[in-house]
Amino acid sequence: xxxxxxxxxxxxxxxxxxxxxxxxxTALLKALEELSLDPSQTVIVSGIGCSGKTPHFVxxxxxHTLHGRAIPFATGIKLANPGLKVIVHGGDGDLLGIGAGHxxxxxxxxxxxxxxxxxxxxxxxxxxxxxxxLPLKARTKSLAKPNIxxxxxxxxxxxxxxxxxxxxxxAFDGAYLKNLIKMAVQHRGAAFIxxxxxxxxxxxxxxxxxxxxxxYKLENDPGxxxxxxxxxxxxVKLMRAVEKSLEWGDRIPVxxxxxxxxxxTFEERLGERLRNYPVQNPSNTPIESAGKPVLSQEAFExxxxxxxxxxxxxxxx
Amino acid sequence: MKEVGxxxxxxxxxxxxxxxxxxxRVLVSKGYGVIADREYFSNITGRHSYIQMLASSxxxxxxxxxxxxxxxxxxAETVFTHFTDISEGGILIYDVNTSSxxxxxxxxxxxxxxxxxARILSDKNVEPSVESVxxxxxxxxxxxxxxxxxxxxxxxxxxxxxxxxxxxxxFLSGIIVSSVAVVLGLSEEAVVQGFxxxxxxxxxxxxxxxxxxxxxRDALSNHYGAVRxxxxxxxxxxxxxxxxxxxxxxxxxVAGVRYQSYYPITPAADESFLLERYDNIVDETxxxxxxxxxxxxxxxxxxxxxxxxxxxxxxxxxxxTSGPGFDLMVEGLSWAGMNEVPLVITYYQxxxxxxxxxxxxxxxxxxxxxxxxxxEFARVVLSSSDHLDAFYDTIEAFNIAEKYQVPVIHLxxxxxxxxxxxxxxPDLGGVRIERxxxxxxxxxxxxxxxxxxxxxxxxxxxxxxxxWYTGDEHDEHGHIAEDPEIRVKMYSKRxxxxxxxxxxLPLERKLRLHGPGSPDYxxxxxxxxxxxxxDAIEYFSEKGLRMAYLDVKLLWPFPSEEFLxxxxxxxxxxxxxxxxSYGVNIAELVSMSTGxxxxxRVSKYTGRPIMLDELVKGLEExxxxxxxxVVLTYGA
Numbered sequence: 001x002x003x004x005x006x007x008x009x010x011x012x013x014x015x016x017x018x019x020x021x022x023x024x025x026t027a028l029l030k031a032l033e034e035l036s037l038d039p040s041q042t043v044i045v046s047g048i049g050c051s052g053k054t055p056h057f058v059x060x061x062x063x064h065t066l067h068g069r070a071i072p073f074a075t076g077i078k079l080a081n082p083g084l085k086v087i088v089h090g091g092d093g094d095l096l097g098i099g100a101g102h103x104x105x106x107x108x109x110x111x112x113x114x115x116x117x118x119x120x121x122x123x124x125x126x127x128x129x130x131x132x133x134l135p136l137k138a139r140t141k142s143l144a145k146p147n148i149x150x151x152x153x154x155x156x157x158x159x160x161x162x163x164x165x166x167x168x169x170x171a172f173d174g175a176y177l178k179n180l181i182k183m184a185v186q187h188r189g190a191a192f193i194x195x196x197x198x199x200x201x202x203x204x205x206x207x208x209x210x211x212x213x214x215x216y217k218l219e220n221d222p223g224x225x226x227x228x229x230x231x232x233x234x235x236v237k238l239m240r241a242v243e244k245s246l247e248w249g250d251r252i253p254v255x256x257x258x259x260x261x262x263x264x265t266f267e268e269r270l271g272e273r274l275r276n277y278p279v280q281n282p283s284n285t286p287i288e289s290a291g292k293p294v295l296s297q298e299a300f301e302x303x304x305x306x307x308x309x310x311x312x313x314x315x316x317x
Numbered sequence: 318m319k320e321v322g323x324x325x326x327x328x329x330x331x332x333x334x335x336x337x338x339x340x341x342r343v344l345v346s347k348g349y350g351v352i353a354d355r356e357y358f359s360n361i362t363g364r365h366s367y368i369q370m371l372a373s374s375x376x377x378x379x380x381x382x383x384x385x386x387x388x389x390x391x392x393a394e395t396v397f398t399h400f401t402d403i404s405e406g407g408i409l410i411y412d413v414n415t416s417s418x419x420x421x422x423x424x425x426x427x428x429x430x431x432x433x434x435a436r437i438l439s440d441k442n443v444e445p446s447v448e449s450v451x452x453x454x455x456x457x458x459x460x461x462x463x464x465x466x467x468x469x470x471x472x473x474x475x476x477x478x479x480x481x482x483x484x485x486x487x488f489l490s491g492i493i494v495s496s497v498a499v500v501l502g503l504s505e506e507a508v509v510q511g512f513x514x515x516x517x518x519x520x521x522x523x524x525x526x527x528x529x530x531x532x533x534r535d536a537l538s539n540h541y542g543a544v545r546x547x548x549x550x551x552x553x554x555x556x557x558x559x560x561x562x563x564x565x566x567x568x569x570x571v572a573g574v575r576y577q578s579y580y581p582i583t584p585a586a587d588e589s590f591l592l593e594r595y596d597n598i599v600d601e602t603x604x605x606x607x608x609x610x611x612x613x614x615x616x617x618x619x620x621x622x623x624x625x626x627x628x629x630x631x632x633x634x635x636x637x638t639s640g641p642g643f644d645l646m647v648e649g650l651s652w653a654g655m656n657e658v659p660l661v662i663t664y665y666q667x668x669x670x671x672x673x674x675x676x677x678x679x680x681x682x683x684x685x686x687x688x689x690x691x692x693e694f695a696r697v698v699l700s701s702s703d704h705l706d707a708f709y710d711t712i713e714a715f716n717i718a719e720k721y722q723v724p725v726i727h728l729x730x731x732x733x734x735x736x737x738x739x740x741x742x743p744d745l746g747g748v749r750i751e752r753x754x755x756x757x758x759x760x761x762x763x764x765x766x767x768x769x770x771x772x773x774x775x776x777x778x779x780x781x782x783x784x785w786y787t788g789d790e791h792d793e794h795g796h797i798a799e800d801p802e803i804r805v806k807m808y809s810k811r812x813x814x815x816x817x818x819x820x821x822l823p824l825e826r827k828l829r830l831h832g833p834g835s836p837d838y839x840x841x842x843x844x845x846x847x848x849x850x851x852d853a854i855e856y857f858s859e860k861g862l863r864m865a866y867l868d869v870k871l872l873w874p875f876p877s878e879e880f881l882x883x884x885x886x887x888x889x890x891x892x893x894x895x896x897x898s899y900g901v902n903i904a905e906l907v908s909m910s911t912g913x914x915x916x917x918r919v920s921k922y923t924g925r926p927i928m929l930d931e932l933v934k935g936l937e938e939x940x941x942x943x944x945x946x947v948v949l950t951y952g953a
Contacts, residue, residue, distance in 0.1 A: 011796055039783050040758075045626075048788075052841055054786060061777050063629065065622065065799075066652055072619035076626025076634065077612050081778045082574050086628070105615040117759050133543055169715035274608035275597050282632030284780055285607040287573025288750035293712075297603040297745045308557045308742060309345045309514075312507070 005039055009059040010107065020171035020197030020208075021050055025057055025119060027169075029179035029204050032060065035182055037231050042085045045074040047094035049125050051118035054089040064195045069100025071106050074273055081283035082166040082267045085185060087159050088115045093131040097305045100132070106190050107161025109266040112193045114184045115163075117154055118171075120199040120217075121206050128202030135248075141204045155257055158192040159238060164260045165191035168253065170215050172199065172253035176254070182255065196252070211252070218244065239276030319375050321501065321546055322382055325493055326367035327391025328425065329360050332490030335515065336389075337737060338367040338558075343503055343511035345558050345739050350377035350551030352848075353737040354926050356952070359583065361674040363425050365394045367953070369926075372501075372572050374547040377556075377739050379703060379848030382929040383951060386544050387500060389493050391467075393418035393447045397434050398953045400450050406459045408544060409451065412494045413464035414488045420445035430953070443772040451591070463500070463537060467492055470532050484514065489602030495533035499850070502542025504531060557704075558739050565663055565702045566591035566742070568711035570598055570609065573742075573750055574661075576627035576634040578612045578620040583675050584734040585637045585665045589613070617642035621649035621662065628658050629786065631776030633715050635661040638671045639731075640682050641687040647689045650724055652788045654694030656795075657726075658813065659718035659753075663711070664731040668924040677924025678731035680844055680897035683906065686728045689874045696812040697725045698873040703846035705740040707733060708789060710870075712748055713826065720753035721814050722771060727777055728872060730939055731895070732845040732926050758782025763793040766805055770817055815874040827876035830883055832858075832865030838940060839887050842895040843869040843903055849927045850895055856933050862940065869903060875910035883914060893939055897927065918946050925952030 007029045015021045032042065039060040050065035056060025061084075065073045070088045078086045088095075095103050095117055106113060112118045121134040128142030132152045139146040158166045165187040169177035177195065185193035196215070198208045218224045226241060228234045241258035269276045287294060301308060323340070327333045334355060341351045360362035370376040385403035390396050391417040396914070402407055420426070420435055425780065438445050443453045454460035454568040456658045457690050470492060471485045480488075509527050516522040534541065559567070579589040593611040593742030610627075614620045620636040627634035638646065642786045643664050653660045661771045668674030686698045697717050701707035711727060718725040724899065760777030764774040764784040772793075775782050782903045790807060793799040798807075831847075832854055840850050848869050852865040867883060868878075884892060893905040894915045901918035908914050919935045921927050935947035 009796075029397050039780060040781055043777055047388070053797070056787070062784055062785040062787075063777075064627070065791065065923055066648055066788060069618060069622045069649070070621035071630075072614065073626040075612070076576065076616075076628075077630055078580070078626075079612065079623070080634065081630040082629035082633040084778055085775060089738070102619055105619065197346050198433065201811030258892060270610060271597060274610065276625065277606040277608055277610070279606065280605075282575030282610055282627055283630040283635070283776060285631060285866070287575065287607065288752070291749050291751065293571045293745060293748055293750055294600070294606050295598065295745065296601055299569065299599065300602060300745055301742060303595065304557075304572075306514075306556050307559050307563060307567070308555055309342050309558050309739075311348050312346055 007039070007059050009057055011056045013044065013057045014053070015050055016201045018200040019050070020119060020120060020199065023171035023174050024116065024197065025054060027060065027181055028116070030174070030178045031181035031185065032058070034178070035185060038084055043077055045070045045077065045086060045088050047090040047099060047183060049094050050231050051089050051091045053096070068097070069102065069259070070094070071099060071102035071115070075106065075111060076267045078111055078113050079267070079270070080281065082278035082281055086113045087185065088113060090115070091124070091131070092117060092119045092133040093153065096132040096154060096157070098184065101313060103157070105204065106162040107158060107163040109188045110162060110164055111266040112188055112190070112204055112265050115193070117192070118197050119154060119194050120197040120203055122199050122202045124199050124202055130307060136280065138205050141201055142202050153245060154194040156242060156300040159241055159245060159258055162190070163192040164189035164263050164317045166258045167192070167256045168194040168196065169198045170211055170254050171289070172211070173254070186259060187259065195252070195254045214250055215254050216251055218253045218257070221305065223263070226256045226258050226263060231262040234260050234262065318388070318546055319545065320371055320373040320378065320543065321387065321495060321544055322385030323370040323387045323389070324367060324402055325370070325374065325389045325497070326365065326387045326395030326399055327489065327493070328356055328362070328394070329364045329796060330362035331391055331486060333366050333368055333391070333493070336493040337370065339372070339490070339511040339515045339582045340497060341558050343498065343507050343736050344372045345509055346510060346555055348553065348837070349374055349546060351558070351737070352378045352381065356379055356925065357676050360692040365398055365425060366469045367395065367399065371394060372546060374549045376551055377714055380852045381926055387497060387678050389497050392594060394423050396447050396450055397423070397426070398430065401437065403454065403460050405456065408500055409454055409460055409462045410453065410500070411447070411462065411464055411530065412467040414466065414468055416448040416451070418447045423487045445929055456917055459544065461540070463496065463540060464491065465496060465533065465536055465613060470536070473532055474529055477528060477891040480525070487859065488529055489525065492533060493528040495530040496537060498530065498542050499534045499537045499541050502545050512532045525922065531621060553741065557739065558737060558743050559585070559704060559708055560737050560799065560945070561704060561734055562587040562728060562735070563591055564708050564713050565729070566595070568708045570595060571710040571748060572715045574609060574630045574715065575634045576610050576624060578623045578636045578885065579613040579615050579638065580614055580617045580620050580637050580642060582642045583665055585639050585642070585663065586730040587734070588637050617645040618649065619810065621646035625649060625653050625658050625660050625843055628660050629777045631778070635663060637663040637665070638683065639665045641672065642683065643682070643689070650696070651690040651692055651694065652726040653768055654690065654696060654811065655692070655788055656786045659715070660725060661714045663716050664729065665734045666728065668922070670744035674924040676731070678897060678925060679922065680730055681899070681922065683728070683872065683898070683902045686726045687906065693812050695721070695723045695818070696873060697723055697818060697871070699719070699725065699727050699734065700870055700872055701727070701729055702868050703723050704733070704738045705743065711868065713784050716751040717818070720751055721818050722753065722774060723814060728844065730845055740856040750865040758784070764795050765791060765793045766767055767810065770810060771819050777854065819874050822871065824879055827869060827878050828867040828883060831868065832867060833863050835886055836865035837863045837891065839884060839892045840864060840866045840895055841869065841892060841903060841907065842866065843872060846895045846897065846927060847931050849932045852929045853932045853936055857936070872906070875906060877910045881911050881913070889914050889916070893919065893936070895919040895932070897921050916945055919949065920946065921949040923950050923952060928952065
């Protein structure tokens with residue numbers, strides 16, 4: 001690659017001025033740069049919504065997919081080419097509304113993918129409907145009536161789904177968020193960051209002002225240690241993280257809630273089934289030579305012998 | 318006899334399928350052709366399931382017929398459900414312990430079926446008990462009832478081998494296999510080989526089933542060879558005995574599929590199961606040369622989209638499903654069309670709408686496969702008309718997908734999926750793997766370059782290459798672009814690939830004409846109706862009526878020009894269409910694509926396969942001018 005790669009693409013980010021997405025994008029770009037990730041071996045996968053445009057603004061591979069489906073795309077990309085660094089960006093409507101099933105599934109599998117949630121409490125690109133993280137009775141400015149649905153707690157959901165790295169950041173604390181992204185990307189397994197993101201246009205309840213006052217860092221408590229040192233202490237650490245995840249309102253914790261490096265990744269589990277995986281993987285195995293299948297007639301008949309019947313014929317044959 | 322029809326019936330989960338496999342392999346090892354259709358409910362244990370088989374000494378059979386020469390029943394429900402399926406002079410094998418069973422004592426029977434059968438019995442003045450049915454068959458239909466005492470046989474076996482009484486039901490399949498084999502006069506040696514192939518390492522099962530075979534043979538000693546097949550009149554040295562699900566999975570391995578995602582659904586899931594069993598691909602020296610990542614996803618949405626993701630990295634990727642699952646995949650299909658992704662969806666149709674008939678067959682999703690998805694984009698829809706066809710078509714589906722960078726739907730059905738057939742071992746010598754125009758990428762790479770209709774494809778992960786994909790309209794780099802000029806170029810580029818496909822695909826990939834070029838009547842159809850239609854044509858040709866069959870292999874883009882060329886000399890009134898659907902929708906597709914109007918249609922939508930006999934009658938009705946539309950309904 002070029003001596004100094006610009007991780008920022010030439011595409012103009014068309015978010016509203018003051019949007020929390022700018023903070024997230026800046027932190028992401030900085031994290032990629034500090035990790036000096038090879039742009040050709042890095043993929044940003046997004047869903048639909050304001051956050052969905054993120055890959056276009058970043059000069060690494062980008063796959064802008066369907067509403068709620070970034071995780072399945074990312075799953076296929078990562079499992080087919082496990083050498084890639086895969087980062088998913090999605091809003092709370094995308095990842096926790098329409099795509100909630102996939103969000104849970106990624107945790108269960110513990111695939112080595114990072115998920116960054118742009119959590120702004122509204123559906124921005126459709127002009128401010130209530131989204132899955134907006135609390136009950138909250139009334140943001142485009143709502144005709146207060147929100148009638150309970151919110152989902154992203155950190156709690158990630159913890160209970162099996163993500164092995166769970167953190168929360170704040171869009172306008174760029175340096176801190178950048179560090180969280182770096183940790184998440186370097187974590188081996190499914191990593192999740194809930195990013196509190198003001199929506200200047202539609203969310204007049206959870207504003208930058210609100211977050212500035214409410215947010216505090218977990219590590220302010222010198223005793224806070226989210227990292228599971230041995231598998232035995234996993235449940236204790238998980239319970240502590242769960243308890244912390246319930247804090248909301250005047251005081252909202254950010255930082256790393258939970259890290260468990262002792263859970264096998266899906267790729268490792270596949271490696272137990274598939275003899276040469278991940279070294280040999282779907283993206284790099286030759287499937288033909290000079291236009292012929294890699295399986296010879298002899299290998300084919302040997303491999304599928306259970307389906308082949310030799311004909312002995314009837315009497316005299 | 319030249320051919321023998323056999324029907325095996327019993328409760329789901331009692332080993333009917335095992336019986337089918339063993340008998341099929343035994344018959345093939347003796348040089349006979351076999352086809353076996355499996356009919357079952359959406360149920361694991363207890364509902365009536367049956368196998369309809371045809372064994373032939375003349376050729377590998379391609380269709381089923383009724384009535385059958387042998388009905389082997391495990392239970393009373395089978396006798397009641399199928400007693401009208403036995404030919405005059407045929408054989409009924411049944412369990413004498415069910416003799417006193419009456420039709421109203423069978424809880425697994427659906428009310429509608431019970432009432433229907435009871436009505437038939439009452440019309441014939443037959444008491445609704447097994448005993449009376451057996452007497453009626455013997456007296457009025459000259460059918461030979463062979464009553465076996467299943468419990469006594471199993472008791473003897475259990476005493477001999479000290480088998481736990483609770484596991485004895487596992488040997489019901491042994492009784493069915495043995496009794497049919499005895500009636501067909503198949504040697505002990507052949508039957509034992511069949512047991513060996515079925516039970517493999519479980520030697521005790523081979524031994525115990527062999528003992529059972531001897532017990533059954535002794536009990537039926539007077540009827541050994543009562544129905545004999547002629548010496549096989551065609552030669553095969555070896556053959557494959559496979560279901561459609563098996564053959565597609567096997568072909569995918571040959572095709573180089575390295576990523577398959579699926580969500581469990583009937584009748585598609587068995588294909589992925591098989592792939593998972595063979596996920597390490599070994600060459601002749603035992604070396605692993607590749608592996609298939611098989612992922613059971615959380616739903617069909619994830620299945621299709623993860624397969625697309627895998628395809629973006631250069632892997633040959635596919636997913637497999639049936640109607641309900643395909644419906645969930647459609648948004649992903651549209652994304653694949655927009656992003657020119659070589660994705661293959663193997664689509665096994667079953668009876669709809671909604672959950673419909675989850676375990677029965679259908680061809681009613683033709684329009685769904687051809688038209689589903691918002692927006693306009695190029696896709697290819699292929700059909701396969703038998704097992705061997707499905708093998709080569711599966712490989713071709715990936716070649717087309719990659720050469721033209723389009724999603725390909727391989728449209729199959731439950732009949733093919735679950736039918737066991739004998740086919741020649743495919744010759745890999747003629748198999749080509751074509752990956753289309755590939756690029757190495759590099760700085761400035763444009764994934765959607767407008768320099769050619771097919772933009773050279775680099776894979777995500779290519780060295781020094783960065784690329785973008787988006788479901789939005791995009792520029793050559795894959796960035797969102799709404800400029801009208803780009804819109805026109807990109808939109809038309811994607812669709813115009815259809816013309817290229819039309820131009821480049823050879824005729825045999827599009828249409829296959831069976832029979833004379835200028836026939837008296839032409840039957841048009843696709844997929845699994847072929848076998849029955851070809852056999853019907855053969856029947857008519859013996860009667861002096863020249864009929865031909867046009868098998869539509871390429872359903873989309875519809876090969877209009879070739880279709881018109883082939884049918885040009887035939888008046889519309891002499892063209893008929895056959896399909897497993899209400900509408901016989903292929904006729905509408907023809908009409909839309911060519912302007913030719915096919916009015917005469919044979920339809921079946923019971924979910925059961927089209928039988929040769931009913932098709933012949935249906936075609937006769939139409940050819941004679943008595944009717945324009947015939948609906949077939951045979952089968953329990």
